[in-house]
Amino acid sequence: MKSTLRALTLLAVGAMLAPASALCAEPEKVVVRNRLFVNEGKFEATASAGLSLVNYLTSHTNFTAGLAYNLTEQWAVEFAGGWALSSQTNVAEAASNEVVQSNPASQQKTVDDFEDLWQMTWNVGLAARWSPIYGKMNVAAELPVHFNAYLLAGGGLGGMERDSLVYCIGEVADSHRKLASCRPDGSGDYPLAPLHSSQIKPMFIGGLGFRFFVNQWAGLRLEVRDVMFPDSYRVDIARAAAEKDVAARDAGDEAATQGQAASSPGLTHLIFFNIGATFSF
Secondary structure: OHHHHHHHHHHHHHHHHHHHHHHHOOHHHHHHHOOOOOOOOOEEEEEEEEEEOOOOOEEEEEEEEEEEEEOOOOEEEEEEEEEEEEEEOHHHHHHHHHHHOOOOOOOOOEEOOOOOOOEEEEEEEEEEEEEEEEEEEEEEOOEEEEEEEEEEEEEEEEEEEEEEEEEEEOOOOHHHHHHEEEOOOOOOOEEEEEEEEEEEEEEEEEEEEEEEEOOOOEEEEEEEEEEEEEOOOEEOEEHHHHHOOHHHHHHOHHHOOOOEEOOOOOEEEEEEEEEEEEEEO
């Protein structure tokens, strides 16, 4: 009888301690102990392609290559450079046509240029990256995938170009006004040349993303990145005089005589979804 009571007592105590020990378990530490890779002290090379997500007046495809150094498991510094292929959208072309095809002597005599019209070409930047979350998931029983979630912030420089939608230079007879266009490539039946600007602008970079790894040295990187830079454009442009501004057609924005710089142009945001491959060594 006593042995039976002793056995029942031990079973009861074990039943009470089992949930407590399960609650005290720390799965995060188990994951950390079983890390597939260790970041600290390693370099990391990345090649990626990014598509702009908000394409109102311009669209971009940005190809970048970067090199990062992991100072600790959570902190890294990353240098990246890239080249973007960009163009004006159909919305920009339609907006330009609406202005250009109206007679500057009687309609829309004075106009403001459009915001957020700069197109990025080359870009370089330096950013700090913070990876507070490390985890593991099983895509299949035989394929555990380890991942980092991270935030990044930094700055850099970008080469920017701009073709105006309303500061259009050339001569069009009134009888042909409805067929006029103002495009950088000079296409159209009766083309006008847009005022061209080129500048190097400071950039501010922010983003969040994930790095997925299935082995020690290679992985996949997914990221949303916001590239911000100061906007600039002209206001109060006298269209009739602008169309006769031959010097600005040849020399660009520095020789333009019409309009003035907007006083509070704000920031342009280029938001990219980046996908790329990353390699640790």
